[in-house]
Each structure stands twice: as structure tokens, then as C-alpha cells.
Amino acid sequence: MDAITLEDLLAACSAGGSSLLTVRSELRPGAGDLAGVAPARYVDGSTPTYAYETRWDGNDAVTVVVLDSKGSSGNRVEAPVAQAIRDGHPVLSRVPRLTVTYQGQETLMDLDVPHRWADAHFRAGTIDGTPTTSDPRYRALRDATPANASALLHASPVGLVLGVWDSTRKARQARYRSALVGEVIGIVADQSAQPTPPRRGAARFDTIAPSVRLSGTDLERLVAQQASELSENNLKKIREDIRKAKGGPVSAAGIGLGSIPPSMTGLGFVACRRIVRHHVLSFAALRQIRFGLGVEGDAAARALLAALALNGLVRSNSELALRANCDLIEASPTVIEIDQRQGAVGQRRPPSIEEADDLLEQALVRAERHGVDWHGQTLDIVGDPAVAGGIADDAE
Incomplete structure (x- = not known):
């Protein structure tokens, strides 16, 4: 089976190309079928719970539990890219990014903070002594539109891949949907009734x-x-x-x-008869964005973003680490499909990390021919001391 090529991405990022690429894996508990798993936790009012949904599995409507949400999945794509940048990776370290530094703390990037380039940690800080929101370089990011997102491509491209919403701005709020989305879900073993989160005993001795x-x-x-x-x-x-x-x-x-006496206040494990991890990279979403580089240049820039998304996804999927008591392994080979329109689908071989790195480098070289400039440039922001002084991690 062929690997994904730059030509695949260029064709998909041009008018009339593929709508999307799907990456799907079947997983199972590492401890075996009898093992329960700990899903993602949520709060309903003040009550801890799990997220149950109804999905369509073949001809059956089934109840599933969310093991890893869309938002968490995006964060898992960002994390290994950020780490590779910190490690000085020869290609990923060339990705443009915003940084924020609070005195005495580690510098954070737009890949680390919740809302990427629109995050409050950036907006509340300063650039060269001037409020970030008044700096023309940051204002260029806020004023960019899908009709010409060149400022974002050259300062914070991660937001074009994983989405961003400048939600606090009074007007002209930038909204870029996630081109790459994913989740991990488990089909609940007991389909006989509306599920309620199980309880599990906990204590301290x-x-x-x-x-x-x-x-x-x-x-x-x-x-x-x-x-x-x-x-x-x-x-x-x-x-x-x-x-x-x-x-x-x-x-x-x-x-x-x-000691704390044993009590049944903790959320318990859930038995799943099937666990699926899937991601979708929407070429259709990327094709809605232009960069003022002409038809071929815009396609090359989109292909570069697609290669960055795939690189982060390959790195993320290489580490099956969700949370304690949710240790999973692959149950079958990962399947990659590229939509070829009108009901046709082509399959590709999952790339290794080295192949994903090579694909990203090829895409960068092609995009550079059309004026894209990624040389690891950063827009450095100093965090406001008052924000750092107000940080508190409360248990609830």
C-alpha cells in the first residue's frame, strides 16, 4: 500500500480535490477484555460524571462513552509538536509561533495555551513594553481573515490547523474551524438501559x-x-x-x-465491547483559506498545513497515553482513507514519524518556492505579573 505523498496533499488542497482524510484505529484495554477503562470525566452541575452519547454502528444505534474528546484530542496533537520544538527538531523547530513568559516560569507557546494565538495569556501581556493588543504584529493576527490569512500562516499556523476563536473581541472576531478533529469512544458493553456512571471505592491509609x-x-x-x-x-x-x-x-x-475511610464516592470503570479512535483532516476546510500567494501558492501553503497536522497526529498516535486506568493498545492496524469524491475511497499506509517528518520537510520546501517563510520566528510576549500572582490550583 502506498504512503501519503506531497502530491496527494497538493491535489487535495486544490479546487475539486479530496474532501477529507480519515485515520481510524481499533483499540482494546491493555489488561484484556475483562478490564474496565476510565473515561474522560466531566461535571454535571456539581456532580462528576461521564459523557454518554448515541452513535450509529452499522445498522444499530448504540450507546458510547467518550474516552477522549475533540478538544483533548487536539491538545494531544499539539503536545508532541511543542516538545519536538523544544528539543530542537530540525523541521518542526521552523514552525512560527507565539510565546509568553512569566518571570521565573517556563516559556509557553501557542501550542501550550488553551486558545492558541487568541489566548488571554497573550492578550494580557506586553510586547516590547507595549500592550499586546496594541502591537501591530498582534493586531495583524486578529485582523486576518480566511480571504487572506498570511499573517497567521507566518506567525501562528497551529490555529489554522486546530482552530481558534477570538471570542472576547468586541467586533471582527476571527473564527477558524478545526481542520483536524478526532476522538476516542467506547461502545458500552451493556446496551440494555440508560447508563449511569458506576461508583468505585477510594480511601487513604x-x-x-x-x-x-x-x-x-x-x-x-x-x-x-x-x-x-x-x-x-x-x-x-x-x-x-x-x-x-x-x-x-x-x-x-x-x-x-x-487516613480517610473507604467510600463509594469515586467514579468507577466502564466496560466497553469495542473502542475506536478516529481523526478526520478536512481538506475542504483548508481550501476555504487563502494566503495571497496565487492558486498554486495557496495550494502549497494548505498542503504545508496538512503535513503539519499529519505530523502532529502521527506523533500523538504513537503514544497511547490517555490517563490512569485507561491503558490501551492497538487491536488491529491503523487504516487511512482519502476521499476521492463521488463515493470512491483510496487507502494509504500509515506513515512512521520519520516519514511524517520527511513529508513535512517536502511540503515546506514546496511552499517556500511560493513565498512562504517558516524559519522558527517567534512573537515574544511578556506575561503580566498580576496573572502569575493570581494562579491557584484548587482541587475542585
Whole structure:
């Protein structure tokens, strides 16, 4: 079976080309069919739950549970690309990007933050001492349109691949849909009833001190020693417990001392009779974007974006790491299909990481002939100190 070629991408990114490329894998629990898996967790009001949906499987409507959502799937494509850039990868390090740095913290890229180039971490910062939103280079990104997205192509192309919405802007909000989307779903084993999230027991056993109850004075002293590292909500609860005790002993569980009795408050595992991971790269979506490079130049730029999407996807799919208790392995070879219009479909062999790198390099060389300039340029933003000072990771 043939591998994906640059000619495939160029043809698909030209008028009348393929609508999309699909990558599909059958997965199964690494521990075997008896193993349950931990789906992605959500909150319904204040109640933790899983996301169940109805899908069509052949001739049957089936209930599925979401193991990895569209948004999470996109993040998993970004993460290995960002790491390769940090590692100095010879091709991926040439991808243009925005960066933001808070004093004393690691520099983040548009591949790291939630809303890519439109993220608040960028908008709240400064460039050369000027507010980011007033800098002409950043304004060019916000003012770009699908009719000419050259500014984005040369500053933050990841948003053109995985989507971005400049949702807080008063007017002229940029919206670019995700050209690459994907998910992992499991067909629930029990199709007999409306599913409810199972519960699982959880506990904490402290071998040194099964129970620790301190005087309010002693607990306040221990809390004060680490107050700067405790969340505000936790601090508030501990001090409220001290106040309510009125001088009596108080549980030290709030600072992690003592056992926690077993309880059925945790979400349990779900049995799936089939697990599917699939991604779709929409050439039709990419063809809606132009870059002012002429017909052939625009097609070459789109092919470059498609090659970047595939590179991130190949790297992401090479690491089957979703979350604890959701360890999966491939159950069959990955299938890649390219729509050839009018009901025809062509198959391609899944590329290796090295082949995906070579494809990206070929696409970059072709795009450079038409004026595309990717040399690892960055738009560097200094994060506002007040934002860094307000960061808090509360348990809930």
C-alpha cells in the first residue's frame, strides 16, 4: 500500500480535490477484555460524571462513552509538536509561533495555551513594553481573515490547523474551524438501559498515624508554615473547622495527615465491547483559506498545513497515553482513507514519524518556492505579573 505523498496533499488542497482524510484505529484495554477503562470525566452541575452519547454502528444505534474528546484530542496533537520544538527538531523547530513568559516560569507557546494565538495569556501581556493588543504584529493576527490569512500562516499556523476563536473581541472576531478533529469512544458493553456512571471505592491509609486530631492552635501553626502552598479554598475550610471546634481537637486531614475511610464516592470503570479512535483532516476546510500567494501558492501553503497536522497526529498516535486506568493498545492496524469524491475511497499506509517528518520537510520546501517563510520566528510576549500572582490550583 502506498504512503501519503506531497502530491496527494497538493491535489487535495486544490479546487475539486479530496474532501477529507480519515485515520481510524481499533483499540482494546491493555489488561484484556475483562478490564474496565476510565473515561474522560466531566461535571454535571456539581456532580462528576461521564459523557454518554448515541452513535450509529452499522445498522444499530448504540450507546458510547467518550474516552477522549475533540478538544483533548487536539491538545494531544499539539503536545508532541511543542516538545519536538523544544528539543530542537530540525523541521518542526521552523514552525512560527507565539510565546509568553512569566518571570521565573517556563516559556509557553501557542501550542501550550488553551486558545492558541487568541489566548488571554497573550492578550494580557506586553510586547516590547507595549500592550499586546496594541502591537501591530498582534493586531495583524486578529485582523486576518480566511480571504487572506498570511499573517497567521507566518506567525501562528497551529490555529489554522486546530482552530481558534477570538471570542472576547468586541467586533471582527476571527473564527477558524478545526481542520483536524478526532476522538476516542467506547461502545458500552451493556446496551440494555440508560447508563449511569458506576461508583468505585477510594480511601487513604496512613500507616504512621491512622487518625490525627490536633488542637486548633497546633493545626493553625502547621497551616501557617505552608499557607503559601495551600489553595485558598483549602485554607478557608481548615480555618473554618478550627473556628467551629471552639478550642477542641480538629482533624488534620486538610493538610494530608491521617487516613480517610473507604467510600463509594469515586467514579468507577466502564466496560466497553469495542473502542475506536478516529481523526478526520478536512481538506475542504483548508481550501476555504487563502494566503495571497496565487492558486498554486495557496495550494502549497494548505498542503504545508496538512503535513503539519499529519505530523502532529502521527506523533500523538504513537503514544497511547490517555490517563490512569485507561491503558490501551492497538487491536488491529491503523487504516487511512482519502476521499476521492463521488463515493470512491483510496487507502494509504500509515506513515512512521520519520516519514511524517520527511513529508513535512517536502511540503515546506514546496511552499517556500511560493513565498512562504517558516524559519522558527517567534512573537515574544511578556506575561503580566498580576496573572502569575493570581494562579491557584484548587482541587475542585
